[in-house]
Amino acid sequence: MVLPTKAVIIEVGPRDGLQNEKSFVPTDIKNKFIEQLKSSGVTEMELTSFVSPKWVPQMQDAAEIVLVNSSDTYRNIVLAPNRKGVERALETGCKAIAVFVGVSNSFNKKNINKTTRESMEELKPIIAELKATNVFVRACISTSFYCPFEGKIAEEDTIALCKEFAQSGVDELSVADTIGMAAPTESFSLFSKLKKQLPEVLLTAHFHDTRKMALANIYAALEAGIDRFDTSAGGLGGCPFAPGATGNVATEDVVYMLERMGIETGIHLDELVKAIDIIAPSISRKIETGYYQLAKAK
Amino acid sequence: MVLPTKAVIIEVGPRDGLQNEKSFVPTDIKNKFIEQLKSSGVTEMELTSFVSPKWVPQMQDAAEIVLVNSSDTYRNIVLAPNRKGVERALETGCKAIAVFVGVSNSFNKKNINKTTRESMEELKPIIAELKATNVFVRACISTSFYCPFEGKIAEEDTIALCKEFAQSGVDELSVADTIGMAAPTESFSLFSKLKKQLPEVLLTAHFHDTRKMALANIYAALEAGIDRFDTSAGGLGGCPFAPGATGNVATEDVVYMLERMGIETGIHLDELVKAIDIIAPSISRKIETGYYQLAKAK
Numbered sequence: 001m002v003l004p005t006k007a008v009i010i011e012v013g014p015r016d017g018l019q020n021e022k023s024f025v026p027t028d029i030k031n032k033f034i035e036q037l038k039s040s041g042v043t044e045m046e047l048t049s050f051v052s053p054k055w056v057p058q059m060q061d062a063a064e065i066v067l068v069n070s071s072d073t074y075r076n077i078v079l080a081p082n083r084k085g086v087e088r089a090l091e092t093g094c095k096a097i098a099v100f101v102g103v104s105n106s107f108n109k110k111n112i113n114k115t116t117r118e119s120m121e122e123l124k125p126i127i128a129e130l131k132a133t134n135v136f137v138r139a140c141i142s143t144s145f146y147c148p149f150e151g152k153i154a155e156e157d158t159i160a161l162c163k164e165f166a167q168s169g170v171d172e173l174s175v176a177d178t179i180g181m182a183a184p185t186e187s188f189s190l191f192s193k194l195k196k197q198l199p200e201v202l203l204t205a206h207f208h209d210t211r212k213m214a215l216a217n218i219y220a221a222l223e224a225g226i227d228r229f230d231t232s233a234g235g236l237g238g239c240p241f242a243p244g245a246t247g248n249v250a251t252e253d254v255v256y257m258l259e260r261m262g263i264e265t266g267i268h269l270d271e272l273v274k275a276i277d278i279i280a281p282s283i284s285r286k287i288e289t290g291y292y293q294l295a296k297a298k
Numbered sequence: 299m300v301l302p303t304k305a306v307i308i309e310v311g312p313r314d315g316l317q318n319e320k321s322f323v324p325t326d327i328k329n330k331f332i333e334q335l336k337s338s339g340v341t342e343m344e345l346t347s348f349v350s351p352k353w354v355p356q357m358q359d360a361a362e363i364v365l366v367n368s369s370d371t372y373r374n375i376v377l378a379p380n381r382k383g384v385e386r387a388l389e390t391g392c393k394a395i396a397v398f399v400g401v402s403n404s405f406n407k408k409n410i411n412k413t414t415r416e417s418m419e420e421l422k423p424i425i426a427e428l429k430a431t432n433v434f435v436r437a438c439i440s441t442s443f444y445c446p447f448e449g450k451i452a453e454e455d456t457i458a459l460c461k462e463f464a465q466s467g468v469d470e471l472s473v474a475d476t477i478g479m480a481a482p483t484e485s486f487s488l489f490s491k492l493k494k495q496l497p498e499v500l501l502t503a504h505f506h507d508t509r510k511m512a513l514a515n516i517y518a519a520l521e522a523g524i525d526r527f528d529t530s531a532g533g534l535g536g537c538p539f540a541p542g543a544t545g546n547v548a549t550e551d552v553v554y555m556l557e558r559m560g561i562e563t564g565i566h567l568d569e570l571v572k573a574i575d576i577i578a579p580s581i582s583r584k585i586e587t588g589y590y591q592l593a594k595a596k
Contacts, residue, residue: 001521003483183558184517185301209510212551212588216514219482223299253510260481288586290510 004227006264008044009251010174010204011037013279014065015046015079016248017236019058025282027061031068033279037233040271042251044075046098046230050085066092077138081112086126090135097130098174099123100140101165103158104147107178111142116161124168131169138172139165140206144190145182155190162194165201172202174230177217180210180247184220191224206230207249214249215257222263229254234276234287250289252276269295302525304562306342307549308472308502309335311577312363313344313377314546315534317354323580325359329366331577335531338569340549342373344396344528348383364390375436379410384424388433395428396472397421398438399463401456402445405476409440414459422466429467436470437463438504442488443480453488460492463499470500472528475515478508478545482518489522504528505547512547513555520561527552532574532585548587550574567593 014034018025034047047069053060062078069076070093077096080086089097101119102108108116123139130137143150144158162173175194177187187205194203205221205228207214218229232248255267273295280287287293312332316323332345345367351358360376367374368391375394378384387395399417400406406414421437428435441448442456460471473492475485485503492501503519503526505512516527530546553565571593578585585591 001486183555184514185559188299210588211554211592212507212510212548213513213555215511216482216517216555219514219517250510256509257481257511257514261483290508294509 001223003222003261004225004263007222007227007229007258009042009255009265009267010077010228010230011042011045011233011251012206012230012248013037013233013236013251015049015059015077016230017232017234018279019049019051019056020237021058021282021284023282023284024058024060025279027064029278029282030061030065033233033275034065034069036271036275036278038072038074040269040275041265041267042074043266044077046077046079049079049081050088051079051081063088063092066094075136077136079140082122083126086130094135096136096138098138098140099126099170100142101161102142102147102178103153103161104143104150106149107143107147110149120161120164127165127168127170136172137170138174138204139170140174140176141165142176142178144175145177145186146179148179155186155193158190159193159197162198166198170201172204172228173198174204174206176206176230177208180208180214182207182217183213184216187217188220188224191221191226195225202228204228204230209235209247209249215253218249218254218257227263231255233272234279234283234292235289236279236283236287250292252291252295253289256291299521301520301559302523302561305520305525305527305556307340307553307563307565308375308526308528309340309343309531309549310504310528310546311335311530311532311534311549313347313357313375314528315530315532316577317347317349317356318535319356319580319582321580321582322356322358323577325362327576327580328359328363331531331573332363332367334569334573334576336370336372338567338573339563339565340372341564342375344375344377347377347379348386349377349379361386361390364392373434375434377438380420381424384428388431392433394434394436396436396438397424397468398440399459400440400445400476401451401459402441402448404447405441405445408447418459418462425463425466425468434470435468436472436502437468438472438474439463440474440476442473443475443484444477446477453484453491456488457491457495460496464496468499470502470526471496472502472504474504474528475506478506478512480505480515481511482514485515486518486522489519489524493523500526502526502528507533507545507547513551516547516552516555525561529553531570532577532581532590533587534577534581534585548590550589550593551587554589
């Protein structure tokens with residue numbers, strides 16, 4: 001078994017992590033959090049989301065966040081759920097945009113009130129336009145394994161959607177176990193196939209730790225050749241539209257495991273802990289990830 | 299990658315889990331807990347420990363616990379730290395006894411005030427006597443990967459100690475990551491070697507979830523051919539002599555993952571949750587394992 005020697009962490013805390021927080025986190029705290037994440041060695045990050053401020057008021061400062069981060073060379077990704085969001089993102093000068101679709105129709109409808117097919121048909125011309133202007137496009141594939149409403153998702157459906165996205169020209173696929181229900185054998189199976197069938201895109205695994213299997217799933221994905229992982233500092237987040245989906249896998253726990261296996265991430269854990277310290281007082285629940293708790297207990 | 303199709307869960311909650319609880323758990327609660335664990339499908343269990351009641355008052359009712367469980371056909375294991383403990387265990391009619399040694403000298407000294415070598419020399423004739431009377435002997439190997447005082451333990455030292463135990467005639471080796479620090483690659487490496495070199499003994503993996511890697515380590519151990527796992531209902535436990543070693547991996551999370559991968563454990567999760575419900579009010583901390591929390595949130 002040969003594991004990758006390096007891995008890329010895509011930090012999603014500032015977007016996926018914070019979007020569930022009911023109390024508005026002041027913009028300067030968000031920016032300090034993002035700045036310290038970058039100082040810790042994070043090079044790719046979901047900064048914010050151009051969703052409707054009516055639906056997700058937490059993200060109403062998206063343009064301000066992007067502005068502060070516009071002059072560096074990091075991959076500063078913003079999420080945009082539709083054409084309007086993409087236009088707002090482009091107006092602020094975004095160079096990397098994430099779009100998303102759920103493999104599950106029911107999930108996609110609950111999330112953005114469109115079928116998966118309707119979403120794809122809306123997104124394809126948008127992706128073409130973005131690629132024509134050299135914007136980095138990341139496609140987030142929700143409910144790639146299980147759906148809170150439909151149960152198990154057929155592997156071939158996920159693969160088909162991933163292929164369709166790849167053909168439409170996206171740079172990256174973030175394949176998500178949205179409700180933290182995949183088992184390691186499922187992680188290995190899907191990612192092995194995607195790795196073989198889609199050599200032209202960056203493949204990223206996105207796991208939630210709802211059932212404590214996230215690190216096992218990441219280990220299985222590494223065995224399938226995956227070397228990019230979405231993680232959230234402090235394990236912040238979940239999904240507002242996916243019942244029981246609390247908790248992205250924590251950046252610090254993933255970095256710790258990867259580094260302990262000799263897989264370089266370029267992230268310094270002590271500096272990462274400082275980033276969590278910045279955001280922790282603004283978070284409604286206690287941060288109880290393994291590494292952070294141990295670091296604070298010292 | 300061929301994983302085992304069945305796995306055996308050795309429940310250690312009543313012993314390893316409860317020994318750290320400062321408030322005495324009434325004997326009848328312990329017995330109800332054990333009874334319900336058996337009802338859920340557990341067939342091998344560490345029931346209690348014949349340690350000095352002065353050192354671990356929680357285990358002062360060891361003889362009573364054994365008595366209640368003496369008439370069934372389950373593998374009812376009791377821990378005995380020394381000759382005196384073994385004698386007390388035999389007096390109550392125990393048919394399965396666990397002894398323990400730390401690979402790390404420092405750990406062993408802190409734990410039972412003997413060097414690893416002194417422990418081995420004391421245990422060898424005891425093991426021979428136990429085997430002569432057909433008692434099942436389980437050897438628990440602490441600090442098989444890391445020691446809180448000595449840091450990394452050389453793999454060859456752990457293997458050498460396991461071999462010595464195997465040669466002394468034990469039936470089972472429970473190889474423990476006492477402080478929850480092993481990475482999956484280390485789990486795979488050690489267990490692959492043990493599996494090849496010691497085909498004559500039952501090999502059991504014992505992981506703690508201190509750094510959230512327990513399920514990943516179990517998955518890696520499965521890949522190495524291991525099909526026996528020590529787990530603790532509700533994730534109870536830790537080690538009083540190992541700083542920061544809170545939390546055995548939770549039985550319910552392991553069973554969930556194994557069953558989800560098609561690996562039969564014979565354990566019914568709904569019944570297991572009832573066992574945790576029995577013990578939860580007596581436990582000083584909140585039970586926050588993945589499966590139990592989700593089951594209770596329903």
